[in-house]
Amino acid sequence: MSQVITDKHGIQHYMITINVNGDDYTRVVKANTLLVNVLRDELDLTGTKKGCELGDCGSCTILLENKPVDSCMILAIEADGKEITTIEGIAESSELDKVQEAFINNGAIQCGYCTPGMIISAKALLTRNPHPNEKEVREAIAGNLCRCTGFVNIVKAVLKVSEETNDKEVISNE
Amino acid sequence: MSKDYAVIGKNVPKIDGREKATGAAKYAGDLKFPNMLFGKILTSPHAHAKILSIDTSEAEKLPGVKAVITHKDVPALKYGISPARWDENIFCIDKVRFVGDKVAAVACIDEETCYKALKLIKVEYEVLPAVLDALHAMDEGAPQVHDEYPRNINTEIHQNFGDLDKAMAEAHYIRKDYFVGQRTYQSPIEPHSAVSIWKDNKLTIYSSTQSPHYFQYYIAREFGLKMGDVRIIKPFVGGGFGGKLEPTGLEFAGSVLAKLTGRPVRTFYDRHEMFAHNRGRHKVYMELTTGVDKEGKILGVHANFVSDGGAYTSLGVATSYYAGGLLTLTYEFENYKFDMIRVYTNLPACGAQRGHGAPQPKYAFESHLDNIAKDLGIDPLEIRLRNARQPNTVTINDFGINSCELTACLEKAADISGWREKKGNLPKGRGIGIATGSFVSGAGYPIYRNDLPQSAAMIKVHEDGTAATLYTGAVDIGQGSDTALCQMAAEAMGYRYENMKIIAADTETTPHDFGAYSSRQTLMSGSACKQAGEEIKKQILDIASTIMSLPPDDLDCRLGIIFSKSRPTAKTITFEEAARRFFVLRGPLLGRGVYHVPRLGGTFKGAAVATSPAYSFCAQISEVQIDEETGEVDVCEVWDVHDCGQVINPMQLHGQVHGALYMGVGEAIWEEVLFDDQGKIQNPNLGGYMLPTALDMPIVHSELVESYEPAGPWGVKEVGEGATNPTMGCFNNAIYDAMGVRIDSLPLTYEKVWRAMKEKREGKKEV
Numbered sequence: 024m025s026q027v028i029t030d031k032h033g034i035q036h037y038m039i040t041i042n043v044n045g046d047d048y049t050r051v052v053k054a055n056t057l058l059v060n061v062l063r064d065e066l067d068l069t070g071t072k073k074g075c076e077l078g079d080c081g082s083c084t085i086l087l088e089n090k091p092v093d094s095c096m097i098l099a100i101e102a103d104g105k106e107i108t109t110i111e112g113i114a115e116s117s118e119l120d121k122v123q124e125a126f127i128n129n130g131a132i133q134c135g136y137c138t139p140g141m142i143i144s145a146k147a148l149l150t151r152n153p154h155p156n157e158k159e160v161r162e163a164i165a166g167n168l169c170r171c172t173g174f175v176n177i178v179k180a181v182l183k184v185s186e187e188t189n190d191k192e193v194i195s196n197e
Numbered sequence: 198m199s200k201d202y203a204v205i206g207k208n209v210p211k212i213d214g215r216e217k218a219t220g221a222a223k224y225a226g227d228l229k230f231p232n233m234l235f236g237k238i239l240t241s242p243h244a245h246a247k248i249l250s251i252d253t254s255e256a257e258k259l260p261g262v263k264a265v266i267t268h269k270d271v272p273a274l275k276y277g278i279s280p281a282r283w284d285e286n287i288f289c290i291d292k293v294r295f296v297g298d299k300v301a302a303v304a305c306i307d308e309e310t311c312y313k314a315l316k317l318i319k320v321e322y323e324v325l326p327a328v329l330d331a332l333h334a335m336d337e338g339a340p341q342v343h344d345e346y347p348r349n350i351n352t353e354i355h356q357n358f359g360d361l362d363k364a365m366a367e368a369h370y371i372r373k374d375y376f377v378g379q380r381t382y383q384s385p386i387e388p389h390s391a392v393s394i395w396k397d398n399k400l401t402i403y404s405s406t407q408s409p410h411y412f413q414y415y416i417a418r419e420f421g422l423k424m425g426d427v428r429i430i431k432p433f434v435g436g437g438f439g440g441k442l443e444p445t446g447l448e449f450a451g452s453v454l455a456k457l458t459g460r461p462v463r464t465f466y467d468r469h470e471m472f473a474h475n476r477g478r479h480k481v482y483m484e485l486t487t488g489v490d491k492e493g494k495i496l497g498v499h500a501n502f503v504s505d506g507g508a509y510t511s512l513g514v515a516t517s518y519y520a521g522g523l524l525t526l527t528y529e530f531e532n533y534k535f536d537m538i539r540v541y542t543n544l545p546a547c548g549a550q551r552g553h554g555a556p557q558p559k560y561a562f563e564s565h566l567d568n569i570a571k572d573l574g575i576d577p578l579e580i581r582l583r584n585a586r587q588p589n590t591v592t593i594n595d596f597g598i599n600s601c602e603l604t605a606c607l608e609k610a611a612d613i614s615g616w617r618e619k620k621g622n623l624p625k626g627r628g629i630g631i632a633t634g635s636f637v638s639g640a641g642y643p644i645y646r647n648d649l650p651q652s653a654a655m656i657k658v659h660e661d662g663t664a665a666t667l668y669t670g671a672v673d674i675g676q677g678s679d680t681a682l683c684q685m686a687a688e689a690m691g692y693r694y695e696n697m698k699i700i701a702a703d704t705e706t707t708p709h710d711f712g713a714y715s716s717r718q719t720l721m722s723g724s725a726c727k728q729a730g731e732e733i734k735k736q737i738l739d740i741a742s743t744i745m746s747l748p749p750d751d752l753d754c755r756l757g758i759i760f761s762k763s764r765p766t767a768k769t770i771t772f773e774e775a776a777r778r779f780f781v782l783r784g785p786l787l788g789r790g791v792y793h794v795p796r797l798g799g800t801f802k803g804a805a806v807a808t809s810p811a812y813s814f815c816a817q818i819s820e821v822q823i824d825e826e827t828g829e830v831d832v833c834e835v836w837d838v839h840d841c842g843q844v845i846n847p848m849q850l851h852g853q854v855h856g857a858l859y860m861g862v863g864e865a866i867w868e869e870v871l872f873d874d875q876g877k878i879q880n881p882n883l884g885g886y887m888l889p890t891a892l893d894m895p896i897v898h899s900e901l902v903e904s905y906e907p908a909g910p911w912g913v914k915e916v917g918e919g920a921t922n923p924t925m926g927c928f929n930n931a932i933y934d935a936m937g938v939r940i941d942s943l944p945l946t947y948e949k950v951w952r953a954m955k956e957k958r959e960g961k962k963e964v
């Protein structure tokens with residue numbers, strides 16, 4: 024349970040520590056603070072977008088303990104002690120991740136607003152299932168709305184990553 | 198695309214792809230400034246009510262509230278994107294006109310305080326009867342939305358071309374049909390945001406805008422500022438589709454809050470507020486009467502429309518003219534009457550959504566044409582081929598058509614979809630439908646009257662020649678104009694795309710451009726960028742000729758290599774070398790370009806709307822499967838064949854077709870903004886307003902036909918909106934083919950299909 028601090032107005036604040044993209048951050052948050060707002064406002068990780076704040080659009084998708092979730096649907100205190108990956112942590116160095124490369128090379132990005140969430144959902148799928156079929160790709164990104172691409176080139180990009188992933192690599196990564 | 202181009206006609210990496218893929222791209226809502234405040238607007242809970250009093254005193258006392266403003270604190274000057282009808286105030290003065298109308302605003306230290314402060318503003322209303330049904334807005338005694346517009350008539354159009362009475366008298370067959378559209382909303386995934394900074398008499402606004410120019414013009418006008426003292430900067434924009442073309446309360450209220458507090462203020466809409474601000478597609482009630490000869494050749498058409506405009510004009514005057522004006526493009530006929538009334542209602546204002554004015558009339562006309570084809574026993578493909586627009590023709594309402602490969606589009610769509618094998622041979626429940634579309638490649642005239650060029654561009658080559666920066670007012674909202682324009686600039690310069698940089702859409706640093714609307718930028722901004730590139734090339738070859746001791750006419754530059762045309766073995770030099778030499782001897786190497794549209798169109802009232810230097814054409818065929826138990830419409834496959842002239846970037850081009858088609862898919866089957874009997878939106882969120890997901894999207898085949906548009910740079914014309922136009926009619930025709938039922942209102946929901954099938958079974962309705 025996170026440490027509780029009561030301010031002079033009697034409002035309780037909670038000290039949480041979250042691990043984001045490999046680093047620990049300790050912040051004091053209110054009970055109603057959303058995880059997406061901690062990431063964006065406190066840590067300046069604005070790659071995680073807000074499109075609806077109702078869990079409909081998927082723009083704020085992050086990996087929480089390696090599972091894709093809408094960070095607008097999670098309270099910051101629920102993430103205390105957990106591991107988070109945001110779009111800023113998908114590429115480990117200046118080199119892009121294969122999913123990011125594929126999105127760029129296959130025309131899967133137009134306005135780019137859904138892109139971070141979409142890449143996170145695609146990444147989660149490919150980690151779980153390196154060779155999905157088209158239906159599985161569509162199911163995996165069904166919670167991410169894109170208004171520009173009709174999903175055509177997004178699906179193509181994800182399948183391309185699968186095609187180019189050789190199975191030895193998958194095994195050695197596991 | 199041919200042959201000899203080095204940079205255009207190719208898929209290059211999107212210039213901002215990396216920033217977008219890594220989350221580094223900053224949109225307006227991501228921007229932070231020191232000491233920044235947050236601003237929110239208080240809106241009306243009533244569709245129509247008098248404001249009796251506003252008490253802000255409790256809100257002002259709340260700790261963290263830095264300013265509270267109402268109509269008393271802002272200019273009373275009315276504004277609107279259509280100069281013909283300025284009818285909107287920053288805050289309502291005497292009454293509110295829809296649920297969501299702007300009443301007051303606050304600036305606070307954080308978002309949470311904003312919501313608390315808004316709740317503390319006490320507004321006393323006297324609720325008035327509201328007009329919620331467009332068809333009764335003109336009734337005697339109906340409530341008046343604006344006193345200045347009797348019977349709630351916002352726009353009234355009566356156009357008459359040729360001799361319709363004569364055409365109808367001579368017609369072999371006349372058919373009248375009635376269709377109803379629906380209200381849809383653009384729903385860009387990025388909500389509107391703006392950061393306003395008003396410092397030392399200068400107003401700077403970062404905004405999610407499709408047109409920094411129109412924002413600058415209207416904001417300067419509203420506050421009595423010189424345009425030079427208003428700077429509009431477009432950060433990354435997360436989609437617009439027409440909804441971000443006009444300044445909103447966010448910019449107007451945000452500016453006042455910034456001035457009063459002396460601090461940057463970020464204002465923003467949440468998803469519900471976006472639906473209330475709206476400016477989406479009008480719901481149009483459409484009566485069509487068409488006379489044809491024995492062969493199905495169209496002799497004359499009467500389009501008689503009423504549209505629900507909502508509480509304000511927005512772009513609705515233009516939308517109304519477009520609704521009928523564009524109907525003459527795809528099929529040739531010489532007699533046409535167009536009557537239209539756009540009425541005010543106490544609902545959110547409608548404006549320009551992808552395909553501006555055209556998609557719903559097109560749905561109606563394509564369904565109507567199929568009815569006629571069926572009555573005459575003509576194949577739907579055949580009736581379209583017989584009437585298809587041909588190149589180098591002029592429409593009856595004076596639009597000059599240069600390139601037009603509609604016939605080739607129809608033939609190719611038929612071939613790749615297997616139309617001739619499938620038509621009439623599919624099992625019950627499965628159907629195939631066809632429709633066509635067309636759209637402008639940029640509006641021929643700006644939104645407010647002025648003599649500015651449509652587009653201008655500048656290129657500055659870096660001192661050592663290793664980079665060149667394109668400065669353009671063109672606005673990339675996701676469609677990829679930054680990438681395409683850099684390709685065009687590099688091609689014209691004889692340079693490499695990889696070395697191009699771009700600074701765009703900032704009214705202080707980039708030259709004028711009207712922005713991203715009416716599918717104008719590839720042709721118009723592209724023309725200016727091409728000219729700027731050619732000016733660079735001319736200068737670089739001139740200096741190269743002194744270095745190489747060859748006449749400049751003998752030199753050319755391609756991908757950064759300058760060579761002799763007549764002596765292929767002569768030593769070459771690099772663009773970098775020549776550019777560096779140029780800077781040392783002559784100073785900055787700059788290129789400039791400007792694009793004016795030639796005078797277009799006729800002289801009748803409204804003749805300017807829907808004029809364009811060029812028009813795109815397309816044919817779409819779709820195959821659907823209908824569940825006979827539930828009425829579920831499953832669109833299995835769509836074939837779109839486009840005549841969009843020459844292609845700058847094939848991947849981006851097909852991406853535009855996919856996106857436009859996607860929007861058509863949503864509007865065809867699911868999307869509709871719904872209201873209760875008090876004028877409140879029932880589905881103001883992305884769960885209730887059903888955007889199609891990845892699972893709903895059919896298999897799409899996007900193909901092109903060879904075409905060259907003489908009015909466009911390198912033969913280009915539009916693609917971004919045209920593919921929305923045929924889709925709804927195309928699906929409706931496929932549903933008819935599958936089940937023999939005609940759905941006469943949008944969206945073509947499962948329920949409507951189910952009911953129509955039931956009525957048909959019970960023999961209640963004959964189509």
